[in-house]
Amino acid sequence: MRALLVVNPAATTTSARTRDVLAHALASDLKLEVATTEYRGHARDLARQAACGGDGTELVIALGGDGTVNEVVNGLLHEGPDPERLPRLAVVPGGSTNVFARALGLPNDVVEATGALLDALEAGSERTVGLGLASGVPGSDDAGAPARWFTFTAGLGFDAGVIGRVEQQRERGKRSTHTLYVRQVVRQFLGEPHRARGTITLRRPDAEPVEELALSIVCNTAPWSYLGNKPLYAAPQASFDTGLDVLGLSRLTPAAVSRYGTQLLTSGPDRGPRGKHATTLHDLSEFTLHSQVPLPFQMDGDHLGLRTNVSFTGVRRALRVIV
Template sequence: MRAVLVVNPKATTTSERSRDILVRALRSEVDLTVEYTRRRGHGVALGRAAVLDGVDLVVTLGGDGTVNEVVNGLMTAPPADPGAPPGSRPLPGLAVVPGGSTNVFARALGMPREWSDGAGVILEALRAGRSRAIGLGRADDRYFTFCAGFGLDAAVIRRVERARYHGRRSSPALYVTALVQQFLVGTERRHPSIMLERPGEEPAEDLATVLIQNTSPWTYFGDRELNPNPRASFDLGLDLLAMRRLHVPSATRTVTQVLSQHADPHGKQVVRLHDLDEFTLVARRPQAFQLDGDYLGEREKVRFTSVPEALRVIC
């Protein structure tokens, strides 16, 4: 079996020694090539090259951003023949070794938090021939594995990324600070501008922020799962939670419900939809936009679709 290990050398929870141990372990099972990401977006090129080279397995060592880039490379590789439809070329399997600070995708697959334990699970799965097919989400022409956001949560991620650029360490406290700042002074809460459009349905207007999930959980706050849509699953379509006007009492109640692992968020200001095949978000003003925890700028319109059984994952 031919495999490629895509390593983010800036992964926060691994070292050069741990990478060497992982490489030796994988080489005991597969014919392995190691590639390092050099810049943002490089993982897309490496994933695409793996498909074109016809390898059997791609392993990532990094965080959710590394996984997202590699998945987009796998999913957007050109077909073998110019006239063939997209997706006609066989895709490698994907295995994820957690190496970032949160590792939502790996943990949603049931992988252990520690990279060494995760590597052990992958090796056992390879020996047993164990894998599963999972669905993905797509936002316009870009794929995501576990979540997307349009509005407040993406603006919070933008604040966090700016803070990290200036030397702050990623932590739950940093996210809480960014959320409070964005909610109080950075969001126009009284005049929501987002509209949700679905085929054959009346549009839902005057939404302030929208959270989209391809699986559960949406993310983690330390060890605590955050689950706006607890029924979201890799085996179903997309789930959505939107909030209308961000009044302090209603927003606080919804956040409290999300933080509780045993409550389904609900209320007059909450819109929730389950197992969606497609929908479009349209905003009167540009809105912050994120996929899998990476801020991607501002958009006025994004079309979301569910892509069932898109990838084979070794876990």
């Protein structure tokens, strides 16, 4: 099988020696080409070339974190989903959290994950997963925003602001740790101007709008994220086999944050955050989020700047993944 290994040399939990060993192990069973990313968006460009280049690539392996996986997915699906035609995706987790890989049931250790990948290839084990697609809303200020796929989550508002703060700290040389994330959650809360009355409205076909949301988290799978080895379930029913789920909170006062934060930390596969200021929606095919003011926007843990309008589509059976 002809395969492309896309390597992020800045992956948090791998070293150059480890990456070389893993590439050697994969090359023993595959006709492997190795490409190292050199700039933001390079993984997307490499995957797009593999999908459209006509060189017979059947598998693209992403060695890196969730950001690398997101870029590879967007490269593979540049011309739209076509699971039977497109190369399969495989993931060797090398980031700090690796939500997509762990949601698929893959080991969170790079060596173990490589062994699991080789076993899955030998057994022909794969599944076709659904993905989320976010784009600009026609007629709005964000109409020209390019469409982008996401694998496990997107968010408009508070959580995206936290991710933006984390990225700023990483640019200053800070390591991506769970402690860093917790500190930025506190700072985002203290600086949040819309925590008592939200600015976001969720609209979907044939339903009343949900208004004044201060936080909106879109989930394509569960768990939503991890704190160390602790899975966090913002939308426990979310699945790669259904549409998109949404958790919206209309209040981020100290009491509400304490209550919903505790619920999130104690959440499980059967129960997530709940209460009179919490809105949970399951298996949505399409909806839009509108904000009265520009808010931070993120996809798969990648901060994408400020948006006021975003359109979401849940696309079932979008891509084949080796598991």
